[in-house]
Amino acid sequence: MEFGFTTEQTDLRDTVRTFLARHATSARVRAADGFDATLWRRLAGELGVTALAIDEKHGGFGASEVEVGIVLEEAGRVLLPAPYLSTVVAAAAVDPALGADLLPGLADGSVIAALALAEPGAGWTPDRWSCTARRGGDGYVLDGVKEHVLDGAVADMVVVAAVCGGEPGLYAVRAEDVRRTPHDTLDPTRRQARLEFDGAAASLVGRDVRRAVDLLWAALAVESVGVARASLELTVDYLKTRQQFGVPLAHFQALRHRVADLAVAVEAATSSAWYALRVAGTEEFAIAAPLAKLVATRAAYAVTAESIQLHGALGFTWEHDAHLHFKRATANRLLLGDEVALRRVIAARAGL
Amino acid sequence: MPAVDDIPDLSDAEFRKRVRDWLTAHLTGEFAALVGSGGPGREHENIELRMRWERELGAAGWIGLGWPRAAGGRGATITQQVIFFEEYARIGGPGRLSHMGEYLLAPTLIAFGTEEQRRRFLPPIAAATEFWCQGYSEPNAGSDLASVQTRAVRDGDVWRVTGQKVWTSLAHVADWCFVLARTDADAPKRRGLSYLLVPMDQPGIEVRPITQITGTSEFNEVFFDGAVTAAENIVGEPGDGWRVATGTLAFERGVATLGQQLGFARELDEVFAVARTSGAYDDPVWRDAAVDAWVGLQTLRHQALRTLGTPEGDLPGVEASVSKLLWAPWHQRLGELAMSAVGPTATLADGGLSDAQRLFLYTRADTIYGGSNEIQRNIIADRLLGRVPRS
Ligand SMILES: Cc1cc2nc3c(=O)[nH]c(=O)nc-3n(C[C@H](O)[C@H](O)[C@H](O)COP(=O)(O)OP(=O)(O)OC[C@H]3O[C@@H](n4cnc5c(N)ncnc54)[C@H](O)[C@@H]3O)c2cc1C
Numbered sequence: 001m002e003f004g005f006t007t008e009q010t011d012l013r014d015t016v017r018t019f020l021a022r023h024a025t026s027a028r029v030r031a032a033d034g035f036d037a038t039l040w041r042r043l044a045g046e047l048g049v050t051a052l053a054i055d056e057k058h059g060g061f062g063a064s065e066v067e068v069g070i071v072l073e074e075a076g077r078v079l080l081p082a083p084y085l086s087t088v089v090a091a092a093a094v095d096p097a098l099g100a101d102l103l104p105g106l107a108d109g110s111v112i113a114a115l116a117l118a119e120p121g122a123g124w125t126p127d128r129w130s131c132t133a134r135r136g137g138d139g140y141v142l143d144g145v146k147e148h149v150l151d152g153a154v155a156d157m158v159v160v161a162a163v164c165g166g167e168p169g170l171y172a173v174r175a176e177d178v179r180r181t182p183h184d185t186l187d188p189t190r191r192q193a194r195l196e197f198d199g200a201a202a203s204l205v206g207r208d209v210r211r212a213v214d215l216l217w218a219a220l221a222v223e224s225v226g227v228a229r230a231s232l233e234l235t236v237d238y239l240k241t242r243q244q245f246g247v248p249l250a251h252f253q254a255l256r257h258r259v260a261d262l263a264v265a266v267e268a269a270t271s272s273a274w275y276a277l278r279v280a281g282t283e284e285f286a287i288a289a290p291l292a293k294l295v296a297t298r299a300a301y302a303v304t305a306e307s308i309q310l311h312g313a314l315g316f317t318w319e320h321d322a323h324l325h326f327k328r329a330t331a332n333r334l335l336l337g338d339e340v341a342l343r344r345v346i347a348a349r350a351g352l
Numbered sequence: 353m354p355a356v357d358d359i360p361d362l363s364d365a366e367f368r369k370r371v372r373d374w375l376t377a378h379l380t381g382e383f384a385a386l387v388g389s390g391g392p393g394r395e396h397e398n399i400e401l402r403m404r405w406e407r408e409l410g411a412a413g414w415i416g417l418g419w420p421r422a423a424g425g426r427g428a429t430i431t432q433q434v435i436f437f438e439e440y441a442r443i444g445g446p447g448r449l450s451h452m453g454e455y456l457l458a459p460t461l462i463a464f465g466t467e468e469q470r471r472r473f474l475p476p477i478a479a480a481t482e483f484w485c486q487g488y489s490e491p492n493a494g495s496d497l498a499s500v501q502t503r504a505v506r507d508g509d510v511w512r513v514t515g516q517k518v519w520t521s522l523a524h525v526a527d528w529c530f531v532l533a534r535t536d537a538d539a540p541k542r543r544g545l546s547y548l549l550v551p552m553d554q555p556g557i558e559v560r561p562i563t564q565i566t567g568t569s570e571f572n573e574v575f576f577d578g579a580v581t582a583a584e585n586i587v588g589e590p591g592d593g594w595r596v597a598t599g600t601l602a603f604e605r606g607v608a609t610l611g612q613q614l615g616f617a618r619e620l621d622e623v624f625a626v627a628r629t630s631g632a633y634d635d636p637v638w639r640d641a642a643v644d645a646w647v648g649l650q651t652l653r654h655q656a657l658r659t660l661g662t663p664e665g666d667l668p669g670v671e672a673s674v675s676k677l678l679w680a681p682w683h684q685r686l687g688e689l690a691m692s693a694v695g696p697t698a699t700l701a702d703g704g705l706s707d708a709q710r711l712f713l714y715t716r717a718d719t720i721y722g723g724s725n726e727i728q729r730n731i732i733a734d735r736l737l738g739r740v741p742r743s
Binding site: 001002003004236239240250251253256257259260261263264267268270271272274275287288291294295340343346347350352 | 642
């Protein structure tokens with residue numbers, strides 16, 4: 001199985017990493033309050049990363065999940081305060097046979113999209129979501145409430161999971177037709193919103209709700225790998241420079257072994273996340289995606305929590321970035337299915 | 353008659369069929385008794401028959417599959433080697449006895465040996481007419497391998513070896529031992545070592561079995577008292593022993609690991625089966641832990657596939673350590689899960705150890721042999737944080 005990257009893919013990673021290192025600095029991320037519009041415009045416009053996986057005939061580059069994954073991992077490293085994950089996952093959930101007209105705007109980044117799945121009190125399982133669609137107007141009309149919509153307050157368009165006559169589907173709704181309540185969030189680098197639909201005009205853009213959830217899981221997984229890697233690097237650098245007892249902390253075996261364990265967790269997370277992306281077009285994705293979400297977010301949580309510990313009191317401050325990594329890792333871990341919920345999904349899908 | 357001369361020309365599917373057909377046709381008759389034997393906690397079983405089975409494998413060309421053709425191997429691709437392991441595990445092929453020759457010594461000879469050594473030693477490994485054991489550990493040299501004290505002195509056209517090795521797996525079966533010995537007492541620790549190939553069947557060698565945690569015996573003490581080996585049976589130059597002994601470790605990129613995982617999968621299936629009978633499966637807390645073990649196994653597979661599938665890994669040279677730190681504790685937890693699946697009767701051993709008990713007990717070794725988990729952590733930490741200067 002191919003796990004390596006082509007030269008073009010490596011170039012893409014380098015370009016995005018260089019760009020984000022320059023423009024998505026800690027200061028910018030902190031000032032953005034979850035959305036840096038300038039950064040978003042440049043990412044979409046100059047780098048064109050929103051167009052990667054969209055077919056050429058719809059204004060995209062016709063690349064694959066792998067290219068998107070590369071950008072997502074880099075976005076995770078800097079805790080990118082821009083709706084990249086939400087927009088590309090929403091775009092991937094759109095079936096071109098149904099919603100082709102939406103794709104050019106998503107490809108050029110002029111349209112920010114969000115994926116609305118979870119509902120208040122209904123957990124993360126689609127069978128308990130009760131948002132409904134019915135025929136009306138030129139297409140459909142949507143009623144219901146969605147919660148925890150990532151970047152939901154800044155999206156121009158929302159792709160909503162809803163049931164129409166017993167059939168699950170994905171419906172596109174324009175932001176102006178939705179009542180939106182932005183939340184303050186534990187993770188200040190990515191906001192969530194509550195969305196209420198009260199007879200909102202909608203169009204059917206996809207039928208595979210399960211795949212939409214799987215895509216979101218895989219995206220959160222690979223983003224979490226980026227978060228974990230950045231956090232581990234920060235920790236390693238700190239242990240090498242901070243001196244106590246007359247030597248760098250990096251000399252103490254108790255700490256060295258913890259770092260080794262974290263590195264192993266990050267390697268495993270990387271493998272599972274990238275495995276999921278590599279099998280995104282196959283049946284295996286149904287298990288690989290929740291599994292990647294479970295493994296990668298668990299690793300990111302462990303790494304970022306240990307990062308605070310290994311930074312001492314400095315890691316407990318608002319000033320230091322350790323808490324930002326920790327909060328993103330926590331959100332990614334709990335959102336759209338925590339570990340127990342994911343194990344339930346995996347067990348059911350694998351017939352365990 | 354080798355069934356595998358044309359391996360490089362086969363598609364993966366053809367190769368898989370070739371392996372499966374051969375195993376199905378040959379793991380029959382007297383060998384049928386070997387299915388599932390010799391695994392963890394069962395290394396002592398059916399030794400004679402397993403040696404004959406090795407020769408059956410060897411005669412068909414299945415040993416040395418991954419060695420280069422120039423070295424008398426079959427030049428199989430990594431994927432093909434993995435397929436062989438998979439099919440071997442799938443059919444329940446018995447625990448191997450030739451692996452120390454095939455996977456430890458042979459790559460060492462291919463990398464560091466002379467042409468004569470390769471010609472002399474590789475064919476009998478491939479034919480399973482000579483078995484090997486690894487003589488590294490000593491009473492005072494475990495993790496600190498460079499401290500070995502067993503001495504070898506050049507005496508005319510032989511080396512004379514004196515000292516003691518310990519924990520030597522399958523020394524009682526082996527015809528030869530690759531020995532790390534001190535040939536220069538005055539040189540710095542690592543530079544005074546040499547890598548010698550020593551025949552086991554001689555008056556200067558005594559092998560004493562050591563009873564293991566399972567009550568059975570697979571490893572031994574080996575006493576050398578002026579044991580001899582021909583002068584040319586040294587790999588590398590005198591003083592190169594450390595480089596030679598450690599040089600091939602980093603080459604391991606997880607081929608064996610992938611095959612091993614199919615064995616793990618069988619064990620996990622078995623644990624689920626036991627749990628269904630015992631009722632543990634109906635306990636959601638137990639089942640959650642079991643599903644997590646299943647998740648862990650998939651992760652091991654993803655890790656191995658990624659390691660094999662990326663030419664330049666993210667942590668080159670320490671992949672083997674990462675892999676060991678993932679699978680060894682996983683396997684240990686599986687042993688614990690197996691015991692909890694059985695329930696209180698797992699504390700009884702009427703009529704001998706059960707499979708769950710063997711797994712449980714044997715897996716305590718997984719985090720010790722082949723470089724303990726602490727040593728693997730040291731290796732990774734050295735890479736990430738730099739080595740700590742010794743005062
Ligand atoms: C089933 C089995 C089969 C084996 N087969 C063979 C064989 O065929 N040939 C062979 O040569 N050897 C063999 N061994 C031996 C094996 O290689 C050694 O057991 C291993 O290298 C550890 O050495 P030790 O047992 O002396 O433990 P020690 O080195 O004494 O270690 C004891 C404990 O201290 C820890 N420790 C040691 N040094 C450090 C350090 N620097 N930092 C942190 N912790 C440390 C270890 O991790 C371990 O937990 C086998 C062992 C087992 C269990």
